Amino acid sequence: xxxxxxxxxxxxxxxxxxxxxxxxxxxxxxxxxxxxxxxxxxxxxxxxxxxxxxxxxxxxxxxxxxxxxxxxxxxxxxxxxxxxxxxxx
Numbered sequence: 454x455x456x457x458x459x460x461x462x463x464x465x466x467x468x469x470x471x472x473x474x475x476x477x478x479x480x481x482x483x484x485x486x487x488x489x490x491x492x493x494x495x496x497x498x499x500x501x502x503x504x505x506x507x508x509x510x511x512x513x514x515x516x517x518x519x520x521x522x523x524x525x526x527x528x529x530x531x532x533x534x535x536x537x538x539x540x541x542x
Contacts, residue, residue: 454528459536466536469528476525489522 454473459466496516503509535542 454526456528457536464538464541468534468536469530469532470534471529471531474527474529476527478523481522481525485525486522493517493519 455468455470457466457468493516500516
């Protein structure tokens, strides 16, 4: 498995490479589900507060449509690749 994250404005980024393990819904610990629900609630709250303050933001609340997790992918990172061009380091 590989996960790549970049900042296109700073021209920096990393690629994480490793092995993945899939944990099915029935084996997810209750604290994982609670953490997911807390994250969604936090995102909704922040978006609603922005709308109340009439700050620019997404007019809808797409987080509300996200389903509950059916599984979790855990990654054991084996290698990290720095994607920043050498001349910018």
